[in-house]
Amino acid sequence: MFFKKKAPKKRVFVLSLDGVPYTLLQRAFAEGKLPNLQRLFAQNGTFRQMHSVIPTISSVAWSTFQTGRNPGKHGIFGFVDRDPHTLKMYIPTGAHIRTNTLWEVLSQAGKQVVVMNVPNTTPPRKVNGVLVAGFLSMKLEKAVYPDRYVAPLRNLGYVIDVNPMLAQKDLHGFVDRLMEAVRKRKEATFYFMKELPQWDFFMVHIMETDRIMHFLWAQMEDQDPEFAPRFWEFFRVVDETVAEIHEALPENTLFLSLSDHGFTRVKAEVNTNYWLREKGYLKFKTDQPRDLVDMDSTARVYSLIPGRFYINLLGREAAGSVVPEEYEAWRDRLLEEIPEIQDPETGQSVIQKVWKREDLYWGPLVKQAADVIAHPVDGYDLKAQLAGDRLIQHTHINGMHTYDDAYLFVENTPLRDKQPIYLYDVTQTILQALGVAAPEDMDGESLLL
């Protein structure tokens, strides 16, 4: 008698490192700084540079990844948004994502999923498995589905996010807390691997890489004697964490790793609302506006971070002043004038590219996007304070996101030679690897051969 051993089932494990640039990893590998990641990424699979989304913001990028769709379909266009009818600003959450997500599609196909810490997954949606949301909810009670995992995570000392405000007060303490958060994330990963040993899809997100690069990018580049070693100490913890998790994966698991954008040094922050005020396009009723509600009735254009310009349109905005017949002329004017914004300290152009929304996004929700969207030259962080009194400013935040320097790693798997690759291609790739059909309106294409 011969007994054929049943092959272990196919699984996918995703480890995402928020904001980690492809080129930073390459440099670190060349210098031997991250030996475990180097062994894995550089020697055991396909390691590629990847494009992000516009605007290049984690909540937009991870909404794009988790839905496999562009913002014109999922409805998340920035870290803040506004209700045109009231001009009230709000922070979009996972509740504003208007499509199903990768984990819901997998759950419906009978796959068991564990999803931990991915941005914009608050409030947690019901899945066949576990979902622990990312940084928009600091309380575990509001972040965990199902409820019964709140207590075990609390007992573990699980950390959803480290408050970035701490970086301003105590940079060393901030780095310590980030490392602790990564260690706790690893412990929770092992806990859920034991709790749900039959998982099909498991995703662990490390937000802390983004957090540290906003505050220590310049010190790392300048090899600052006090803080460059802390930067690499933190990344070695990440390096070891990835190795330990990777080692614990069951047989026949496809291991993927990705980031959602790259990073570069901040040259300056640029206040697009100040620029609009100087042009005479934006006026507030008070010297200290606190909200868009304080806009003067003569205001024609206002902006939100980063680089999103809205026409103050009659019939759409609460106190609209631009008649619909003039809407296109205003958009054309912005398309022409926004690229003229310069850094007065250097004369350098601040803007790389400008689009009308329908030239950037597609899908049923395009009309919720800003009317005109601008993408900066690397190094110019577009801000939109309402009350700012200068175009350019410098703060303690010295790292900012870049569009074309995210990465994707897929273990032991040659990929199609598509150029460039996008976040939603990864979503399709995961679905194909697990043999689950993608929803018809999903963007992108699988990279598997």
Ligand SMILES: [Zn+2]
């Ligand atoms: Zn960031």
